[in-house]
Amino acid sequence: MNTRENVRAALNHEQPSRVPLDFGATAVSGIHVSCVAALRAHYGLEQRPVKVHEPYQMLGWLDDDLRDAIGVDFDSVWGRTTIFGFPNEDWTTWRTPWGQEVLVSGMFKTKTEPNGDVLIYPAGDTGAAPSGRMSRAAYFFDSIIRQPPLDEDRLDPADNLEEFGPIADEDLAHFKARLGAVAGTGRAIVASLPGMALGDIALVPAPFLRQPKGIRDVAEWYVSTVARQDYVHAVFAKQTEFALGNLAKLHAVLGDGVDVTFICGTDFGTQASTFCSPETFDSLYAPCYKQINGWIHARTGWKTFKHSCGAIATFMDRFIDAGFDIINPVQCSAAGMDPAALKSKYGSRITFWGGGVDTQKTLPFGTPDAVRTEVLKRCALFAPGGGFVFNAIHNVQAKTPTANIVAMIEAVREFNGAGG
Secondary structure, three states, X not given: OOHHHHHHHHHOOOOOOOOOEOOOOOOOOOEEHHHHHHHHHHOOOOOOOOEEEEOOOOEEOOOHHHXXXXXXXXXXXXXXXXXXXXXXXXXXXXXXXXXXXXXXXXXXXXXXXXXXXXXEOHHHOOOOOOOEEEOXXXXXXXXXXXXXXXXXXXXXXXXXXXXXXXXXXXXXXXXXXXXXXXXXXXXXXXXXXOOOOOOOXXXXXXXXXXXXXXXXXXXXXXXXXXXXXXXXXXXXXXXXXXHHHXXXXXXXXXXXXXXXXXXXXXXXXXXXXXXXXXXXXXXXXHHHHHHHHHHHHHHOOOEXXXXXXXXXXXXXXXXXXXXXXXXXXXXXOOOOOOHHHHHHHHOXXXXXXXXXXXXXXXXXXXXXXXXXXXXXHHHHHXXXXXXXEEOOOXXXXXXXXHHHHHHHHHHHHHHHHOOX
8 A cells, every 4th residue: 555545544444554653744743843853863864944834832844854754644734824823934043942943934923021931923913912922931832811801791702703704715725735735745635624623722812813802711711611602602603604615615625635634623621521511512512513524524535633632531422423533632641541442432433643652751751662662552552453543642842852752753663564
């Protein structure tokens, strides 16, 4: 099998010739820019500043030479603009607080405060209030909450719909151009589709908007999923209406050139439990997910990708019933997320994209041998019968030892070389 055929076999729950490997295909399966630079050095690749293609989490772009060195099986088709509302173009150098020289968009506008914190501005507009903050000792940005005072009598769902609507022609042209750029690589292709995520807490504060309106505070939004369900339902229903209209336009551009579509990054799990009840999921989220996934499955061969961290074992049947083909990051350290139990109960019905190694303890703090042992064990559990794409549990974070990252990659090769 070639690379794409091998990936499709795994996604169709057929035994692939080897476990597919992803790093960098999505905003939840990437590598911090500092680690990307370290990997380029390890593999003896040309030393040059790495592009920060996802500035919120400071994820580094994996050029083709590094994808080949690692053995990555995927390419990505991203949206035109970043989470801070500006396009990745007119690349310029920027020195990070930890001293690394990187490439950032020409609209990546920042200000360093006297205490060393770095502020970033929505759509590169320094005339607006900053929408993100990188604390002086941090390696990524956090959103700045800019919610105006709430007047319960004047709450309008339209205020939380400002960022949604018919997709612009320039965005469709971007998707078409990006697909054309990766169509000949032979890798499988993941497209991250805009406007499909319902209540993704990274997007609720709207770091891309100059002056967001509506319910934009993280805690207030979670309260609203219980106390203002009619409001949230109105937001989701209209958002889904836009999404379905945009899917038709996106499909006309992407066709069968895409294998996987990233739909949703809404987290439903904490380390020990879930953010909402099953009943809330069934009433607020499931009807919209079913419409979006149903449209895709009725008209395309795309597999749909759902991200949710945390203890979500009790929601797995619901994700499957809502039409998701893939779950990520498979946080095996969370309560109830035993990998063997997950594979036994759900492995024939949903693909596990991740779960390959613990990024809270083993990968950043273990030894290379401990990393190798865990990776081999997870591959042995998840790989049989397909339905598994190797990735760490969420993004590889800054300060992760390079030797451990390499041990992870080499362990996947070892498993594949042993015949899976």
